[in-house]
Amino acid sequence: MQTYKAFLKIALKNYPSVIIYFVVFMIVAIMATSQGKESEKELYKDEEISFTVFNRDGSALGEAIKDYLSVKNTYVEVADNEEAIRVALYYRDIYYAVIVPEGFEEAVASGKDMELMNYKVTNTSVGYYMDMYIENYMKTLKSYIVADNDMETAIKKTLDTLKNSVDVQLVADINNSGITGNPMATSTISDDKPMYYYFYQYIPYIFLAIVITGMGPILITFGKKDVKMRINVSAQSFKSYGVQMFLGIVTFGAVIMGIFNILAYVLYGSTISMTAFVCYLILTLCFLLVCLGITYFAGFVFSKSDVMGGFANVVSLGFSFLGGVFVPLEFLGSTIKNIARLTPTYWYIKANDVIVGVEKFSDLNMEAFMKNCGILVLYALAFFCIGLAVLRYKREEA
């Protein structure tokens, strides 16, 4: 088992770069999974917009506007200067800043036209929505004032009126046997995805990075001319060498798969169903094969570890940005989305969308799942074949 031992020795020597990727992954995955929700039942809720109010009038009306906006949105304290507002808007800490100008309450009470000032990110739906939201309040309030109510009563009546909102239901909650639409559609539209979804979303990035940086140098070492010649003249048969190399690759892959799936189970075991977990095992195995295929091919193309490091970064980041790992597929442009179909990560993400929320095998869209996994296996085979072709070409050249 000398070859197998040498394989593992070289693998262990590369651990610092692998650990760096592992740490990066954990930071990114933990930050991303914090977006996930553990809510059991999905209910409709309005978008919460972060805003601020500067009550320069110091009036009760200014406070009432702030209270009204705070009912469904999030009030954020921001310093009352243009620089602070600009920074907060740029980083979307707030989307809207209302300024209640001096003398506003007096003007409204006396029926004069005076505007509320605002800063916002222009030409956005949020900006438009907040304008409309405030307009509802002001127009209702002014209507009560022209109907001979004093300011205090008008504020009270306005709040009462605006409490009566139109009823909202979710299509999934409507118990109507006549509906033939896909009841799972809500899970793809809603943002309330479980945490494990986001964890598994980042797996392609880390698998590509770790497998190429971790295993690439091993293949390069074994591919070196002197090492190859030494192996050729040794007593070890070619078959034994091949089997041991294969075992090495399997061990490497099993360790990577084991670590990340155990981690997922430890972190999210309480929210993930056994069916979904088994599906993830199959999916990560398929993607691991793709990573091994790419590394196998790259191992024959490149002859320096430095180059392999660059290749690992370009491939892992490129496939991740393109294939919907870092940015959800629905946000990609149509041309980019078409290009994305050429990347294996795209099919992995599609499969992840199929698995999420599955409780038992009958819930699973088996056809879509098998199709996505099948495409991944075909990718792996293609990369292995290209690798073999490169190997053959190089041998002939030699």
Place this chain on the structure above:
Amino acid sequence: MFWHLYKCRVKILLHNKYLLFWIGVFPILLGTFFHMAFSEITEKSESLETIGVVVTTEENNTDAEKLTKEYEGFYSFISTMEEQGYFEVSYASYEDAMNVVSEDEADGALVLTKTENGIDMSLVFAGSGMNETILKNMINTYKYGEKVITEAAMTNPAALESVIDELYSEVSVNKEISLNAKNMDIYNQYYFALFAMTCMFGASIGLLNTEHCQADQSTVAVRRAASPTKKMAMVLSEYLAAVTIMELLFVILAAYLVLVLGVDLGNRYGLIALASFVASLLGVALGYFFGVVIKGKQSAKEGIQMAVILFLNFLAGLMVGNMKFIIEKACPVFNRINPAAIISDCFYSICAYDDLSMYVRCIISMGIWTVLLATVSIMVLRREKYANL
């Protein structure tokens, strides 16, 4: 001699494929990935879209369109919204409407129900979102108006006309104040962080230069230590050569982003060039600093330097866009001293602001960092003596 050394160094650096890849090619690839991923995200996630509404009714054998037209006020409201481009209205049977919503072909279904006093309405959505929230609020606008008018008619009929005038008056209640900010696209932040990363990767050239002038680091340095060339001339010419290469690579990157990818960096190219020059001075000086302060093998120095640079860039928003803002809220001082944050702030100020106060502050901060790092490096380099070579 100075210019001869300078020319030789430029040639040597231009032949170093490893450095050219990481400082020249890698940022271009990363910029391309950013562009692919983020170019349409703002438009898709933040811009105001026409909202698809399918109007329906639960009443059997009742046509939703006919029912809508029966109620003049409501029909005129719906029509106005459609004319102004806010709604795209269609009519369907209840079952079809539910299917349309669940298949995401419309944002929501407006369900009408006949009542004694008129019509009642409710909404059905497939999930939560901005379009759904806006649609709900628009329908509420109609409902509130109806309620206020009914109430006025009952309690104060004399004021009814004024109430209706007030509700439907065209006088605006909101006025936007321009921020004097040019580009508010948050995803541009990634390009500024990319510039910061590129300039700080200049440290790799600085580190290579120190390897070639410290006799305990390389054989080339041993030969050079034995030559009569003045050390100061050697260091300065190489430093200048490194900054030249950095500037060249930066210009290629910026030109690629602007001309090929169409990234909006404004048109103040002079300010961008000055910022990139000062940032390159800082980046290369950082490499000299790591090269002379850390003792040991070149590979160890490279590893530590790269870890520090990537960590500083992470905190400046290279991997997570709003990281710099999180730090700005928690510990703003750190953003004032983190070189990566200062560089990205500098480019951000050029593209987002008209006034130059933030830009000048960033240039001064970069200058201070450069002088500090260069002074320490020169002091350590000057003291180095070798008992034997």
